[in-house]
Amino acid sequence: MTALENNSPYIAQPKILVATDCIVFGFDEGILKLLVFRRRIDPLKGEWSLIGSFVNEEESVPDAARRVLLQFTGLENIFLEELRVYSDVERDSGARCISIAQYALIRINDYDREQVELHGAKWFALEDIPQLVLDHNVMIADALDRLRQKTTHKPIGFELLPEKFTIPQLQSLYEAIHQTKLDDRNFRKKLLSFDLLIKLDEKDKSTSKKGAFLYRFDYGKYKKLEESGINFVL
Amino acid sequence: MTALENNSPYIAQPKILVATDCIVFGFDEGILKLLVFRRRIDPLKGEWSLIGSFVNEEESVPDAARRVLLQFTGLENIFLEELRVYSDVERDSGARCISIAQYALIRINDYDREQVELHGAKWFALEDIPQLVLDHNVMIADALDRLRQKTTHKPIGFELLPEKFTIPQLQSLYEAIHQTKLDDRNFRKKLLSFDLLIKLDEKDKSTSKKGAFLYRFDYGKYKKLEESGINFVL
DNA sequence: ACAAAAGTGTTCTATGTACACCCATGG
DNA sequence: CCATGGGTGTACATAGAACACTTTTGT
Numbered sequence: 001m002t003a004l005e006n007n008s009p010y011i012a013q014p015k016i017l018v019a020t021d022c023i024v025f026g027f028d029e030g031i032l033k034l035l036v037f038r039r040r041i042d043p044l045k046g047e048w049s050l051i052g053s054f055v056n057e058e059e060s061v062p063d064a065a066r067r068v069l070l071q072f073t074g075l076e077n078i079f080l081e082e083l084r085v086y087s088d089v090e091r092d093s094g095a096r097c098i099s100i101a102q103y104a105l106i107r108i109n110d111y112d113r114e115q116v117e118l119h120g121a122k123w124f125a126l127e128d129i130p131q132l133v134l135d136h137n138v139m140i141a142d143a144l145d146r147l148r149q150k151t152t153h154k155p156i157g158f159e160l161l162p163e164k165f166t167i168p169q170l171q172s173l174y175e176a177i178h179q180t181k182l183d184d185r186n187f188r189k190k191l192l193s194f195d196l197l198i199k200l201d202e203k204d205k206s207t208s209k210k211g212a213f214l215y216r217f218d219y220g221k222y223k224k225l226e227e228s229g230i231n232f233v234l
Numbered sequence: 235m236t237a238l239e240n241n242s243p244y245i246a247q248p249k250i251l252v253a254t255d256c257i258v259f260g261f262d263e264g265i266l267k268l269l270v271f272r273r274r275i276d277p278l279k280g281e282w283s284l285i286g287s288f289v290n291e292e293e294s295v296p297d298a299a300r301r302v303l304l305q306f307t308g309l310e311n312i313f314l315e316e317l318r319v320y321s322d323v324e325r326d327s328g329a330r331c332i333s334i335a336q337y338a339l340i341r342i343n344d345y346d347r348e349q350v351e352l353h354g355a356k357w358f359a360l361e362d363i364p365q366l367v368l369d370h371n372v373m374i375a376d377a378l379d380r381l382r383q384k385t386t387h388k389p390i391g392f393e394l395l396p397e398k399f400t401i402p403q404l405q406s407l408y409e410a411i412h413q414t415k416l417d418d419r420n421f422r423k424k425l426l427s428f429d430l431l432i433k434l435d436e437k438d439k440s441t442s443k444k445g446a447f448l449y450r451f452d453y454g455k456y457k458k459l460e461e462s463g464i465n466f467v468l
Numbered sequence: 469a470c471a472a473a474a475g476t477g478t479t480c481t482a483t484g485t486a487c488a489c490c491c492a493t494g495g
Numbered sequence: 496c497c498a499t500g501g502g503t504g505t506a507c508a509t510a511g512a513a514c515a516c517t518t519t520t521g522t
Contacts, residue, residue: 010275010329013288015249018332041244054247057330061321082318085334087295095244096291098252100319168474185476186512208473210519402501419503420485442500443493 017097020065021052021136023083023143024073026108026123027160032176033108034129034140035072037121043094044133050140051121052099065102072119074112079105079159081150083143091135099135103143105159151177152234155196158217166204166212167191174234187234194232196222251331254299255286255370257317257377258307260342260357261394266410267342268363268374269306271355277328278367284374285355286333299336306353308346313339313393315384317377325369333369337377339393385411386468389430392451400438400446401425408468421468428466430456 024035039049051072055064065080083101091097108123116122124130129140151157157173158165171187191197196218203211222230258269273283285306289298299314317335325331342357350356358364363374385391391407392399405421425431430452437445456464 010251010288010331013251014291016252016289016291017244017247018250018252054244055250055321055332057248057250058323060323061319061332084316085295085319087289087334089292089294097244098289098295100321166474183513184474185514188475189477190511205520208519209521210472210474212474400501417486418501419487422502423504424484439493443495444491444499444501445493446501 017095018055018061019052019097019099020055020061020068021050021099021101021139022065022068022080023050023101023103023140024069025103025105025143025147025160026111027173027176028108028123030172030176032126032173033123034126035106035116035121035123036129036132036136037072037119039133040120041094047133048130049133050101050136051119055100061100062102065104069104069106072115072121073106074115075106075110079156083139083146086135086139088135093134099139101139101143103146105156107160107162109162148178153232155194155217155222155232155234164200164202164204164214164216166207166214167197168207168212169204190234194230196225251329252289252295253286253331253333254289254295254302255284255333255335255373256299256302256314257284257335257337257374258303259337259339259377259381259394260345261407261410262342262357264406264410266360266407267357268360269350269355269357270363270366270370271306271353273367274354275328281367282364283367284335284370285353289334295334296336299338303338303340306349306355307340308349309340309344313390317373317380320369320373322369327368333373335373335377337380339390341394341396343396382412387466389428389451389456389466389468398434398436398438398448398450400441400448401431402441402446403438424468428464430459 026033026035035051036048037051039045039047051068053064053068055061059067061082062080066076069078069080070076080102081104083103085098085100087098089096091099126144129137131137132140151174157170157177160173161169167188168184170191171182171184174187175182197215198218200214200216202214204214205211260267260269269285270282271285273279273281285302287298287302289295293301295316296314300310303312303314304310314336315338317337319332319334321332323330325333360378363371365371366374385408391404391411394407395403401422402418404425405416405418408421409416431449432452434448434450436448438448439445
């Protein structure tokens, strides 16, 4: 995209710094985690911060976020959704800057450990999140609310698990997100009633001697159901 | 807020035009309406458009929206919530410009008719919305989805009605929003079960000889219930 | 043989849904 | 006195919640 032409009718309008900050969720060994890093610019250089970037002239906001996520994790095609805009005039002591927060769900085993370390990033369990710069802790709280809201109405939890997962794994994810203990029988019954999971022949024996069957989420089937107005509630 | 200082670490960063567009809902005589106006700047001057403005350096995004709403309707303290960011690089042919869309719910009898006319604004029934500039028709579709979603989970419908309203009025609002016919008995039963409406001694006789009792929404009670985690579903 | 997690069914309760009649009043 | 919209109650169906035992297998 070009800069403003001299004859643009918008020429007199105030331009503003626009950033995007990513709340990156991961799920590891029953614990919900977030990716944060040491900020590399002043002010507040060296403090913990969400990963983010300024939005460039020639990219959309989601594109900017995807660029950041690729840089920090080496991952593409990950679940990403807008959270909300943070635009208080005083929110950033460096300059007037609007941030569009977005949350991402990643399969925590897939990320590129080198990339993460290279950028000074680190995974924290939800309860161990340190004090972050600016309004980033608020963003996290808001993202968590949204994640809780969203996972009960849309089947996005799968984005945090490997492609092949077991039902107890999925349950433990929901328990971690919602900080509750769920009834195994009811959880399984409800979940399978949607008929959106494909049972595989393999078992995961890493957590028990008996082993738990692995499943895959049927994205194709879900897409169709969604179009015809499914009401998924967990 | 000051402009960037020369020594600001952000000085080299790209600044962008940021606008906000408001999807303004009103409810009149059983019909859901939207406020649009004739755009007054090139390009596309004279075309129908959502009301909106560029965001200034010294105001937050909601502040900008409130400024616009006050200008166009003479109203303050109206329900306003962020919809989402529209940031496609090519979305505005005038210049690269990000828009943060917000939807507002107004009591349609309260607005200042002079202000509205003065600004070339006009109410359209939902089904009569003309072609609007840029991506504004998409914004409306998204806002409508959100309104449908939101009204089933939060008691915000009241924002579209006078402070004193009847239950049949409220029902007709829900029917207009969701484009369905609801059962009167079940609607009333469910609604009153929340115990959030205060029945007044007055009746509204404008729509029937018998007259329907007027109610007020108990905002105070709702606030308390919300904090303790109510689940309002209509 | 036993510990440890996976897997399975039934009963009870609550909530939603369908449905039809009387009420009050102004004209 | 009647037409019009306001207001009420009950029976049925469906979905959610509570709850305990058997299965598998590695050690």
